Amino acid sequence: MTSDVSVETFSARRTDVTGERVYRHDVIARATHWLWALAILVLVMSGLQIFNAAPYLDASDKSNPARRVLAFDARQVDGRPVGTTTVFGHTFNTTHLLGYTDDGMGAEDGRAFPGWATLPGPQDLADGRRWHLFFAWAMFIAWATYLISARLRGKLRELVMRRADFAKLLPMQLYYLRLRKEPPPHGTYNPLQKLTYNVVLFVMFPLIIITGLALSPGVDSAVPWLTPLLGGRQFARTWHFTLMALLIGYFATHLVLVLSTGFWNNMRSMITGWFVLGEHDGVGP
Amino acid sequence: MKRRLFVASSLAALGLTACGSAKDALTNGPFRKVLLSAEKLDHGVIGTRGLAREYRDSDIDRNFRVNGLDTPSDATYSSLVRDSFRGYRLIVDGLVERPQKLALAELRAAGERTQITRHDCVEGWSAIGKWRGVPLSTVIAMAQPKLGARYCVFHCFDVDQSAEHYYESLDLREAAHPQTVLALDLNDKPLDADHGAPVRLKIPTQLGYKSAKWVQRIELVADLRPIAGGGGGYWEDQGYEWYAGI
Numbered sequence: 271m272t273s274d275v276s277v278e279t280f281s282a283r284r285t286d287v288t289g290e291r292v293y294r295h296d297v298i299a300r301a302t303h304w305l306w307a308l309a310i311l312v313l314v315m316s317g318l319q320i321f322n323a324a325p326y327l328d329a330s331d332k333s334n335p336a337r338r339v340l341a342f343d344a345r346q347v348d349g350r351p352v353g354t355t356t357v358f359g360h361t362f363n364t365t366h367l368l369g370y371t372d373d374g375m376g377a378e379d380g381r382a383f384p385g386w387a388t389l390p391g392p393q394d395l396a397d398g399r400r401w402h403l404f405f406a407w408a409m410f411i412a413w414a415t416y417l418i419s420a421r422l423r424g425k426l427r428e429l430v431m432r433r434a435d436f437a438k439l440l441p442m443q444l445y446y447l448r449l450r451k452e453p454p455p456h457g458t459y460n461p462l463q464k465l466t467y468n469v470v471l472f473v474m475f476p477l478i479i480i481t482g483l484a485l486s487p488g489v490d491s492a493v494p495w496l497t498p499l500l501g502g503r504q505f506a507r508t509w510h511f512t513l514m515a516l517l518i519g520y521f522a523t524h525l526v527l528v529l530s531t532g533f534w535n536n537m538r539s540m541i542t543g544w545f546v547l548g549e550h551d552g553v554g555p
Numbered sequence: 556m557k558r559r560l561f562v563a564s565s566l567a568a569l570g571l572t573a574c575g576s577a578k579d580a581l582t583n584g585p586f587r588k589v590l591l592s593a594e595k596l597d598h599g600v601i602g603t604r605g606l607a608r609e610y611r612d613s614d615i616d617r618n619f620r621v622n623g624l625d626t627p628s629d630a631t632y633s634s635l636v637r638d639s640f641r642g643y644r645l646i647v648d649g650l651v652e653r654p655q656k657l658a659l660a661e662l663r664a665a666g667e668r669t670q671i672t673r674h675d676c677v678e679g680w681s682a683i684g685k686w687r688g689v690p691l692s693t694v695i696a697m698a699q700p701k702l703g704a705r706y707c708v709f710h711c712f713d714v715d716q717s718a719e720h721y722y723e724s725l726d727l728r729e730a731a732h733p734q735t736v737l738a739l740d741l742n743d744k745p746l747d748a749d750h751g752a753p754v755r756l757k758i759p760t761q762l763g764y765k766s767a768k769w770v771q772r773i774e775l776v777a778d779l780r781p782i783a784g785g786g787g788g789y790w791e792d793q794g795y796e797w798y799a800g801i
Contacts, residue, residue, distance in 0.1 A: 324679030331674055332616065333680040395677065396794030403801065404593040487675045488597075488800025491760045492604035503673065503681050 290434030294545040302412040303540055309409040310517065311532040312401055315389035317514060318382075325369075325382030327511055331502025339508060344370040344380030351380070406482060413475050429459040431468045435461040470520055474513055481510040525553035590598045598798035603729050605758035608637040610671040615742055619674075621749045623768055624721055624789075627712040629726075632769070645694075648707075649775035652699035659739065659753055666693040668736050672759035674766070677795065686757045688738035692731045694773070700727065708782060709756055712746035712769035715789075722782040723756065724779055724787040724797070734759050737770065762799035764790045 295303070326341035328334050341356040353369025353394075355362050364370075372378060374385025374392035385391040387399050420426040438461040444450035446462070453460055459467065483489045484497045484506035500506040528536045532548065535554060539545035627633075635643050640659055640692060647655040657665070669687040676682075707730050711721040729735060738757040739746060746752040751768025758765050765788070779785065784792025791797045 319637045320679065324676070330712060331681065332614070333620075383627040394794075397791070399677070400590045400593070400794065403796075407593055407596060483801075485675075485679075486601060486801035487607065487673075487760055487762060488603060491607045492601060494605060494608055497608075503675060507679060529738050533640070 279460075284317075284523040291544050292547060293543050294539045295543045296423065296425075297543070298415060299418055299425075300540055300543060301420075302416040305408060305412040308407045309412060310521070312389060314410060314514060314518065315387060316401035317371045317511075319388040319390065320395060321511065322388065322393065323395045323398075327397070327423045328500060328504040329508055329510040330504045331498075333504055338505075340511075342369040342382035348522070351378070380512070406479070409475075410479060410504045413471070417471070425458075429464065429467060429471075431461075431464045435464055439465060449535050466520070466523075470517075474517060476514040478517065479508065481506050481513060486512065524555050531555060564676065568701055577801050581653070589642060594796045595799055597796075601800050603715050603760050605801060607670075607672050607734055610673065610683050610686060612671065612685070614683045615671060615685050617716060617743060619750065620680070620682045620774060622674075622676060622763055623751075624713040624715055626748050627714065629712070629714070632712045633778040636752070641755050645754055645770065646772040647694060647698040647775075648772070650701040652701060653697070653742035656696070657692070657697075657699050660692070661736065662689050662754070665689045665697065665737060668733070669727055670734055670736065670757075672757070673798050674763050675760070675789075676763040676772045677799070685740075686736060687743075688736040688757065689755075689768075690733060691725075691735045691756070692733075695727070695730055695775070698775070700775050706776050706779055706787070706789060707761055708774045708776055708787075709767040710772040710777070710778045711767050711772050719783070719789065721769070721789045723789070724764055724776075724782075725756075725758065725765070730760065732758070732760060742747060743781040757781055760800060763772050764788070764795065765799045 297548055324333075324472060327339050328337045328544040329339050331338040337357070339358055343354045343356070345354065351365070351370045352363060353365040353371060355368045364396055366372075366378070367384070369380070371381050371384035372386055374388065374390070381393065381524075388398070391398050395479055417426065420429065435456075438454040438456060441450060441454040442456075442460050442462045445453045480496070481500060484500050485503060487488070490497045490503070497503055497506055503529060535546055535548070565784045587665050605613075644656040644658055645662060647657070666689045667687065668690050669685065671683060671685045673683050691707075704727065706726050708724045709722060711722045711723075715721070727733065735756070735758045738751075738755050739753065741747075741750050746755060751770075754770045755768040756766050756770060776782070779787040785788075786792040786793075787797040
């Protein structure tokens with residue numbers, strides 16, 4: 271808890287502390303942050319590789335085209351290959367982007383997600399699974415390590431969303447939108463940061479692990495109530511994919527905030543731990 | 556602000572370009588061993604526990620999707636088909652006290668189990684079928700495994716384009732699972748050639764590629780490494796997990 275002066279309930283822009291350095295992220299927080307970053311990148315890319323082997327999603331237990339919510343396809347139209355994306359029965363031409371794309375070997379082929387987005391690049395389900403199943407453990411271990419460490423250091427208290435935080439969500443949003451001069455009083459994390467991190471850490475991470483495990487026939491036999499709870503195996507696959515899309519949405523938002531609230535300062539604090547206070551404190555990523 | 560965005564996006568672009576070659580170097584480099592270690596962890600944590608869900612008649616896929624290699628078309632298999640498999644004998648040998656040569660009628664007489672279970676393909680799709688056959692444990696017990704036997708290897712009729720035979724293997728614990736059966740019927744009819752006639756393995760607690768079709772011979776062994784590519788199965792030799800519970 272080195273010099274957390276800055277962030278202990280400041281209610282206004284504390285010009286008196288601007289320029290002061292604070293130790294914001296301990297070594298466990300930094301290490302697990304970057305491990306997540308790597309793990310999620312690998313998991314998304316290898317996940318898309320695995321998805322390409324059966325490029326459709328059903329809201330059912332066994333595969334059922336009548337319950338298909340998303341499908342990618344390649345077909346010939348007037349002798350030319352066309353890639354299509356079908357969402358809830360609506361088909362779009364997505365040639366070169368989705369359905370008929372980069373095959374990871376310098377050409378194009380019938381392939382849902384392009385080679386540059388998958389791991390490995392070319393079609394390779396076996397290796398995609400190896401990457402995915404290894405980095406799933408990395409992600410889980412980073413998650414558990416962070417939570418245990420934060421709990422032991424008393425940091426978890428600052429992060430967990432409390433009832434009082436909900437009332438501050440709107441004022442904080444207004445402050446972000448520059449419709450309000452000052453952020454509502456808050457601790458280390460502002461109420462919107464808290465909400466986001468709580469959703470990611472306590473809802474999305476556990477759910478993406480659980481929905482992934484529900485695809486496993488071994489888990490389905492050992493824990494027989496889990497897969498039906500998610501609507502069946504194909505439905506679990508659909509949830510798993512949806513959560514991946516939501517995590518990418520979170521990551522995009524995160525990136526915009528990292529860039530717009532003092533990129534170098536943010537990067538420094540996530541690499542060395544030290545953050546320089548300034549006009550952006552309390553509005554971080 | 557603009558300059559920073561430019562720097563950041565240049566870094567991102569550079570990262571993406573480096574990604575392609577880095578990705579392939581990592582896949583085949585020394586890191587590969589580390590990558591493969593997850594299989595042992597999954598095997599230990601998930602393993603083979605409990606029973607796969609059994610479904611109702613109304614859940615069955617009447618046109619059960621055909622998977623795997625092409626239906627065998629060699630002279631031996633074709634003549635067996637023409638003969639309605641009257642000449643077929645399932646061989647059980649290797650580290651056993653009493654090697655077996657079992658005709659289909661003997662297999663049917665040995666024991667019976669019917670199960671409607673979901674087949675989960677490694678590609679991601681699932682289908683439900685009704686499998687009737689004889690529990691693998693019954694057949695293995697008939698042959699009386701010797702003390703050193705650890706695995707049963709399923710040698711199959713089907714071959715790929717480079718004339719590699721399909722094979723699979725289970726350890727004796729998985730082989731003893733009550734839902735691990737040598738299926739003779741699918742959806743109340745004897746297996747047809749496309750679905751693995753006359754005998755296929757069906758193990759619903761693992762992914763579909765473990766459920767070897769067109770089984771010709773079951774060999775009990777102490778070690779999988781001397782067989783074919785040494786991975787314990789046709790797909791395993793191509794990088795897929797031997798433990799296919801996930």
